[in-house]
Amino acid sequence: MAYPYQLGFQDATSPVMEELLHFHDHTLMIVFLISTLVLYLISLMLSTKLTHTNTMDAQEIETIWTVLPAIILIMIALPSLRILYMMDEMNNPLLTVKTMGHQWYWSYEYTDYEELNFDSYMIPTTELKPGELRLLEVDNRLILPMETPIRMLISSEDVLHSWAVPSLGLKTDAIPGRLNQTTLMSLRPGLFYGQCSEICGSNHSFMPIVLEMVPLKSFESWSSSML
Amino acid sequence: PFKLLGILDVENIPCARDSVLYGSLGSVVAGLGYFLLTSRIRRSCDVGVGGFIIVTLGCWFHCRYNYAKERIQQRIAREGMKNKILYESTHLDPERKQSNSSN
Numbered sequence: 001m002a003y004p005y006q007l008g009f010q011d012a013t014s015p016v017m018e019e020l021l022h023f024h025d026h027t028l029m030i031v032f033l034i035s036t037l038v039l040y041l042i043s044l045m046l047s048t049k050l051t052h053t054n055t056m057d058a059q060e061i062e063t064i065w066t067v068l069p070a071i072i073l074i075m076i077a078l079p080s081l082r083i084l085y086m087m088d089e090m091n092n093p094l095l096t097v098k099t100m101g102h103q104w105y106w107s108y109e110y111t112d113y114e115e116l117n118f119d120s121y122m123i124p125t126t127e128l129k130p131g132e133l134r135l136l137e138v139d140n141r142l143i144l145p146m147e148t149p150i151r152m153l154i155s156s157e158d159v160l161h162s163w164a165v166p167s168l169g170l171k172t173d174a175i176p177g178r179l180n181q182t183t184l185m186s187l188r189p190g191l192f193y194g195q196c197s198e199i200c201g202s203n204h205s206f207m208p209i210v211l212e213m214v215p216l217k218s219f220e221s222w223s224s225s226m227l
Numbered sequence: 228p229f230k231l232l233g234i235l236d237v238e239n240i241p242c243a244r245d246s247v248l249y250g251s252l253g254s255v256v257a258g259l260g261y262f263l264l265t266s267r268i269r270r271s272c273d274v275g276v277g278g279f280i281i282v283t284l285g286c287w288f289h290c291r292y293n294y295a296k297e298r299i300q301q302r303i304a305r306e307g308m309k310n311k312i313l314y315e316s317t318h319l320d321p322e323r324k325q326s327n328s329s330n
Contacts, residue, residue: 008228008236022295025240029287032235033280039232040276044269 001133001167001193010167013186013213017169019083027076034072087169093151093183097144101154101161101174101196104203108142114227122206135205136193141212145219150184162197165211171197186213242290250283257282 002010012018098109102119109117123137144150154163156174164171165184172182186192194209214222230236237244258275262268307321314320 008239022291025243026291028235028240029243029246029284032232033283035232035234037276037280 001191012167012169013188013190013192014168014170015185015187016083016087017167019086020169023079023083026079030072030076091149091183091185093149095145095148096151096153097142098153098155099142099163099174101156101158101163101200101207103158103201104196104207106142106161106163106196106207106209108140110223116223116226118226120210122208133193136195136208136210138208138210141191141210143212143214143219143222144184144186145216146186146189146213148185148216152182152184154180154182159200160198161200161207163194163209164197165192165194165209167192167194168211170194173198186211189213189215241294242287245290246283246287249286250279253282254279 009017009021009024012021095110096112098111100107100109105119105121107117107119109115111117118140120138120140120142122135123132123139125134128134128137152163152170152172154172154174155178156176158176160176161174162171163174168184168186170182170184172180174180190213192211192213194211196204196207196209198204200207228236228238231247235243235247237247254275257278258271261274262271265271310321
């Protein structure tokens with residue numbers, strides 16, 4: 001999960017997020033090398049006594065600095081498109097969960113077999129127990145089975161919200177009157193935190209999302225106990 | 228974490244540290260070698276920077292390709308171990324299916 005002064009991504013919990021981290025490493029290395037080259041060129045320009053004011057053309061260098069960026073862009077675009085299409089693959093989800101955004105809480109519905117729905121409000125700072133995370137804990141977590149493809153259907157009852165869980169590489173807008181779909185799969189059990197990612201009013205920063213990924217048996221016993 | 232030029236986290240990104248170190252070595256070798264052959268200082272620096280970029284990029288792609296292959300093999304091994312533990316001695320045992328098909 002996130003820690004103070006964090007600059008990079010959280011550790012990946014889903015296969016798609018792992019791919020995104022690798023793509024980010026790949027692109028960052030390219031950016032680092034281009035930055036090195038540009039810094040070097042700037043230092044050369046600042047340290048030369050030469051001047052040349054009557055250049056008419058420079059065909060070779062113009063060819064190089066057209067073709068090379070095109071090649072670099074292709075090297076970035078191909079993995080990017082691969083991941084983009086991978087994120088849209090349908091992988092036979094075993095469970096469907098609906099989440100509705102409200103001002104200012106999320107509600108979750110498991111309606112595959114029986115009707116199970118509940119609201120998820122942030123725990124106020126004054127009511128936190130020792131060790132709990134400020135502005136991130138909720139009263140009812142979204143409990144899901146791990147290592148299982150799950151379909152999330154996301155919408156809103158009032159204004160725009162966005163359901164985001166960075167560790168799983170998920171961010172999907174909750175739009176009133178529209179049903180957005182995303183698939184979720186966690187490779188590990190644990191707690192994964194996210195926050196609303198679309199401005200939705202005064203308490204936009206105070207409607208977090210907490211996923212509790214558990215083994216299938218634990219999920220089955222939890223859902224039986226809730227019905 | 229320490230980041231080169233403030234952006235590249237060489238401690239945590241796989242292959243980053245090795246690529247930058249090999250790139251630095253290649254840069255020094257190329258730049259120094261060019262200088263020893265030609266005694267041209269500015270051009271040697273250019274060759275050094277060019278060498279750094281090319282060697283870093285080459286090591287990076289080579290290392291990441293091998294890393295990706297290793298991850299795929301690890302995933303296959305993990306799945307195989309899980310399936311073996313779950314399905315051993317049942318009708319879904321992958322080894323039983325293979326021996327049936329070979330018979």
